Amino acid sequence: MFRKVLIANRGEIALRILRACRALGVESVVAYSEADRESLPVQLADEAICIGPADARRSYLSAPAVISAALITGCDAVHPGYGFLSEDEGFAEVVAAHDITFIGPPATVLERFASKAGTRQLMAAHGLPTIPGSEGMLRDDLHALSEADRIGYPVLVKPSAGGGGKGMRMARTPRELEGFLKVCRSEAKAAFGDDALYLEKWLDENRHVEVQVAVDRFGHGVHLGERDCSVQRRHQKIIEEGPTPALDAVARANLAETAVRAVVAAGYENVGTLEFLVDRDGNVFFIEINCRIQVEHPVTEMLTGIDLVATQIRIAAGEPLGFSQSDVTLRGHAIEFRINAEDPEHDFRPSAGVVERYHAPGGPGVRMDSHLFEGYEVPPFYDSLLGKLIVWGPDRASAIARGRVALDELVVDGLITNTAIHQALLQSETFIDGSFTTNLLDRVGSAAFTAAAARAS
Amino acid sequence: MPETGPSDARRSHRSAVERSADHAAIERLMTELLPSLIAKLGATGLGELEVREGQWRVRLRRPIGGRAPSATSHAPARDRASRAAERADRADRAERPDRTERSAERGSDDGRATATSPAVGVYRPRRDLSAGDRVQAGDALGAVDMLGIPQEVVSPADGVVGLSLVESGDAVEYGQPLLVIEVLGGGAGSTAANAETTGSSTATDSSNGTGAG
Numbered sequence: 001m002f003r004k005v006l007i008a009n010r011g012e013i014a015l016r017i018l019r020a021c022r023a024l025g026v027e028s029v030v031a032y033s034e035a036d037r038e039s040l041p042v043q044l045a046d047e048a049i050c051i052g053p054a055d056a057r058r059s060y061l062s063a064p065a066v067i068s069a070a071l072i073t074g075c076d077a078v079h080p081g082y083g084f085l086s087e088d089e090g091f092a093e094v095v096a097a098h099d100i101t102f103i104g105p106p107a108t109v110l111e112r113f114a115s116k117a118g119t120r121q122l123m124a125a126h127g128l129p130t131i132p133g134s135e136g137m138l139r140d141d142l143h144a145l146s147e148a149d150r151i152g153y154p155v156l157v158k159p160s161a162g163g164g165g166k167g168m169r170m171a172r173t174p175r176e177l178e179g180f181l182k183v184c185r186s187e188a189k190a191a192f193g194d195d196a197l198y199l200e201k202w203l204d205e206n207r208h209v210e211v212q213v214a215v216d217r218f219g220h221g222v223h224l225g226e227r228d229c230s231v232q233r234r235h236q237k238i239i240e241e242g243p244t245p246a247l248d249a250v251a252r253a254n255l256a257e258t259a260v261r262a263v264v265a266a267g268y269e270n271v272g273t274l275e276f277l278v279d280r281d282g283n284v285f286f287i288e289i290n291c292r293i294q295v296e297h298p299v300t301e302m303l304t305g306i307d308l309v310a311t312q313i314r315i316a317a318g319e320p321l322g323f324s325q326s327d328v329t330l331r332g333h334a335i336e337f338r339i340n341a342e343d344p345e346h347d348f349r350p351s352a353g354v355v356e357r358y359h360a361p362g363g364p365g366v367r368m369d370s371h372l373f374e375g376y377e378v379p380p381f382y383d384s385l386l387g388k389l390i391v392w393g394p395d396r397a398s399a400i401a402r403g404r405v406a407l408d409e410l411v412v413d414g415l416i417t418n419t420a421i422h423q424a425l426l427q428s429e430t431f432i433d434g435s436f437t438t439n440l441l442d443r444v445g446s447a448a449f450t451a452a453a454a455r456a457s
Numbered sequence: 458m459p460e461t462g463p464s465d466a467r468r469s470h471r472s473a474v475e476r477s478a479d480h481a482a483i484e485r486l487m488t489e490l491l492p493s494l495i496a497k498l499g500a501t502g503l504g505e506l507e508v509r510e511g512q513w514r515v516r517l518r519r520p521i522g523g524r525a526p527s528a529t530s531h532a533p534a535r536d537r538a539s540r541a542a543e544r545a546d547r548a549d550r551a552e553r554p555d556r557t558e559r560s561a562e563r564g565s566d567d568g569r570a571t572a573t574s575p576a577v578g579v580y581r582p583r584r585d586l587s588a589g590d591r592v593q594a595g596d597a598l599g600a601v602d603m604l605g606i607p608q609e610v611v612s613p614a615d616g617v618v619g620l621s622l623v624e625s626g627d628a629v630e631y632g633q634p635l636l637v638i639e640v641l642g643g644g645a646g647s648t649a650a651n652a653e654t655t656g657s658s659t660a661t662d663s664s665n666g667t668g669a670g
Contacts, residue, residue, distance in 0.1 A: 034632055050630040051577045064604040065631070068578045071604070072628035098604075 001317050002026050002077040002101065006070040007041070008051075009081030010060060012371045012387050013293075014041035017079045020309035029073045031066060033059035035379040040371040049073055054381045060084045063091045070100050077101040077316065083383070086292040089114050103316040105270045105291045112267065116160050116288050117198045123274075123286050126262040131277060131285035134199040141181055145174055147199050154202035157181065159188030159195070165235025166191040170202050200287070205437045207246045207278040208232065210290075211259040212300045214271045214311055216321040221264040223256040224300045224308070225330045230436045231425060233348065233446065238418070239425060240296035241335040242303050245396065245434025246278050255284055260325075263289070271297075271312045277438075295338065295388065298369060302334035302392040333399040334392045337407065339370070340384040343416040344446055352380035356414035361406035365392035365399070368410075378415060386417060396434070400426055421446050424453035492589040492617045495639050570614040571622075572636040574629045578603035580610075582625050582636070590618045591641075598636055601629055616640040 004027040007017045014030055018041055021028040030045035035054035042048045051069045052059030059065060061084055070078050078095055080086040080103070089110035092102040104110070113119045117136055124130045134147040137160060148155045148171070157180050159167035167188035171177035181197065189195040207230040215221035228244035229237040243252055259274045273290040297308045306328070315321065342348040355376045360368035370387025378386065391406055393399030407423050425431045428449050430440065441449075574580065582599035592598065592612040600607035619637035623629055 049577060050632050052631045059631075064606055065577050068576070068604045069630075072578065 001319070002075075002313070004029060004073070004075045004077075005103070005313070006031055006066070006073065006075040006078045006100075007045075007081070008060065008066045008069075008078050009084060009086075010036050010039065010041065010371075010382060011385060012369045013081040013295075014039075015044065015371050016369055017081060017309055018044060020307060020313060021079075023307065024310055024313060026313070029069070029075055031060075031069045033381075035381050038377070040373055040376070047073060054379065056084065056382065063088070063094055066091075067095060067098055067100065070095075071098060075100065077103055077313075079103040079313070080292070082292050082295055087114075087290070101316055103313055104293075105268065105272070109267065109269050110291055113289050113291055114161075115196075116158065119289055120286065122266050123262055123289070126265045128258065128262045128274075128286040129284060131203070131287060132201040137196045137198055138181075141178060144177060144181055144197070144199065148174065148177055151199060151201045153177075154204070156200045156202045157184045157197055158200055159184065159192060159197055161188065161192035161194040161196065167197070168235055203277055203279050203285075204439070205280050206439075207244065207436070208237075208275065208438050209244045209246060209255070209278050209284070210273045210275045211256045212271070212273055212297070212308070213260050213263050213268070214308075214315065214321060215260075215264055215268050216315050217269055217318055218320055219264055220321050220324070221260050221268075222321065222323070222325045222328055223260040224304050224306060224328060226252055226256055227296055227299050229296060230438050231431070231441060232438050233441050235438075237296065238338050238340070238441075239335065239422065239431075240299050240338075241333065241396075241399070242299045243330065243333065244278075247282060251282060251284075259286075270315045271308055295385070296336050298367060298388060298390045299334045299336050302365075302367065302390055303330045303332065304328055305331075332392055332394045333396040334390060335399050335403050336388050336390045337403065337422045338385060338418075339387045339389060339410070339412065339422075340418045341378055341386050341415045342384050342418045344418050344421045344450065345416075348418065348446075350380070350384045351416045352378045354378075354414050355412060357411050358413070359409065359411035360387075361389065361409035363402070363405070365402055366390075366406050367392075372412065386412065386415070400432065420450055424449040427453040427456055492591065495589065495617055495619055568640050569619070570612075570616065570638045570640055571634040572598050572610050572613055572638060574601050574608075574631055574633040574635055575610060576601045576603040576606075576608035577631050578608065578629065580623050580625060580627050580629045580635060581607070582610075582621065586618060588618050588621070592616060592618055592638065610635055612638055614638050614640045 001024065005021050007014050007028055007030045009017065010032065018028055018030065027046055030041045030048040031051045032039065032042050032048055033052055033054050033056065034050060036042060037050065049069045051065040052062055063085060066078060066085065078100055080091070085091040086104065087110060089107050092104065092107035092110050095102045096107055112122070120130045120133065132151050134151070138144040138147065154170055154172045155177065157169045157171060157177070167184045169180040169184055171180050184197055185195040188197065207228060209226050209228050211226045212224040213221055214224060225242055226244055227240050227242040228246060229240045231237070231239035247255065255276065263272065263274060268289070271293060273294055275287045275290065277285045277287055293309055293312055300306070301308055341351045343351055355372050355374055355378065358372045358374050360370060367390040368387060369390070372386055389406055389410060391399050391402040393402050404423070404426050407419055407426070410419060412419070430436055578601045580599065580601055583597060586592070586598060593615045594612055596612045597609050598612055598618070599610045601610060616638040619639045621636050622634050629635065
């Protein structure tokens with residue numbers, strides 16, 4: 001096991017990693033930007049070090065700053081969390097060159113899965129069904145148009161690097177596609193420093209289902225069930241749950257087993273997530289793999305009782321997984337609500353400010369992962385995630401009931417949050433009967449859900 | 458100006474030679490003595506330093522709770538009248554520790570700047586620079602080595618290199634205070650103002666004090 005871990009992230013995930021390190025009995029150092037000096041992870045840290053200014057490019061995204069901080073504080077491992085440097089194979093390589101362990105897949109593994117198009121080909125070769133798409137990267141606009149014709153419209157333009165919906169556009173006609181290519185290139189370039197794009201066939205009414213896996217260095221892998229992340233706003237997940245209401249028990253088990261078999265065969269290591277689209281008829285298509293701990297990992301933790309962050313750290317330290325598939329039991333139903341500092345009434349505009357009052361809900365099966373506290377000033381420089389409310393129940397209906405109670409109990413004063421949209425969604429028949437699709441919220445508009453909820457109450 | 462009256466009166470019965478010697482002494486004080494004294498106080502960690510030279514006596518006192526030294530009498534003279542007032546005030550303060558105290562605190566408020574670390578890494582000060590050296594705002598004071606990439610530490614103000622807050626080779630974080638720069642001229646306004654107000658109330662004392670000093 002490691003001596004000391006540098007936590008190279010902020011907000012709730014920095015706190016989550018700090019807790020996992022403590023549970024493992026490993027010392028840790030929280031690396032923070034000037035804007036996060038007063039943040040909760042810094043206050044609770046055993047040790048903290050300022051690595052740069054508020055601008056993430058010079059702090060959380062600066063490989064030299066993070067590695068320098070790890071070296072001077074005597075850390076032998078770096079945990080990148082999610083976002084920032086978490087899937088940067090160049091960073092992982094430089095970390096390793098300094099005899100520090102990157103907590104995630106080794107650089108060679110990250111490199112193998114770095115390109116989304118390459119990963120699709122690799123996973124297809126290992127038996128996963130993939131969504132029809134362009135052959136490799138788009139060389140130019142002409143190539144894009146001819147590939148789109150072959151696949152059939154609508155098509156989704158996607159950047160090869162990164163995620164989170166940046167640089168992604170759905171085009172219904174060649175004319176739309178031509179218009180989007182330039183925008184997507186510049187967005188991808190700005191967000192990931194790489195403007196390579198590819199095309200995928202757009203499935204109009206689909207669901208996003210992802211399988212959580214854990215594979216140790218010895219090629220021993222397990223799946224930890226799946227999560228459904230179909231409630232999205234502009235490709236950003238806002239509610240995640242497990243198990244997925246989209247597939248029956250047999251189909252879910254098939255999907256998870258196929259996924260873990262393929263990913264082990266492809267040489268993956270550490271925790272990871274395989275994302276799939278599920279169409280109206282229950283057909284499953286592999287889209288990408290996330291080589292990091294994900295925002296929504298607590299859903300799986302609630303279902304399995306397994307500490308995923310601790311597992312990730314143990315695997316990176318070279319320990320065997322220590323359990324097999326038959327030891328993994330998925331119990332009940334879990335739902336996660338992302339509480340964001342966004343104003344649903346003003347196009348989800350991010351809000352920053354001081355948290356005047358804060359109350360985290362409690363009770364059986366209720367978990368709040370958040371870095372908020374009363375008096376905390378939310379800085380305007382980073383993403384708007386304030387915390388995650390996760391509820392568990394023996395079945396989906398009881399999880400939804402607990403979710404309603406917990407959302408009503410949550411108090412975050414001083415900032416505008418998206419709590420109202422979660423409350424509205426829990427009143428919506430589409431959510432309650434489990435038939436939400438990824439583009440529903442954008443198509444209908446969140447205001448329609450809040451208005452319907454207001455009428456119903 | 459009525460405040461400078463007593464000093465002017467006093468100067469009138471001093472010889473031209475004596476006056477020019479005073480001016481030379483003040484010049485030397487500013488350019489040579491004071492910077493090296495600041496450095497000395499910074500390096501020793503002493504609370505107070507007093508030096509007598511000829512007719513002059515200079516006392517430096519570290520402000521309470523402060524880590525770096527501050528001169529109680531380092532305002533550059535703007536004209537002959539204020540130089541005289543300054544001289545009178547200095548002598549006065551030498552006799553009255555309570556006033557010295559107050560003035561030193563004022564000096565520390567606006568007479569000091571701190572060079573901070575531009576990066577997380579290992580601090581390497583410039584070898585050819587030592588305490589007491591004059592620097593200008595933007596001058597390189599050293600570098601912080603961030604994974605082999607030197608990030609320049611620059612002076613935040615025109616002044617004199619003062620107390621070093623970290624050692625060469627120390628690990629430093631972003632924004633960490635590294636080096637005190639005693640700002641020359643920064644405290645001039647307040648010290649002069651102080652001199653003027655005390656000058657009127659202690660007119661007799663000053664003229665006697667200067668002669669005795």
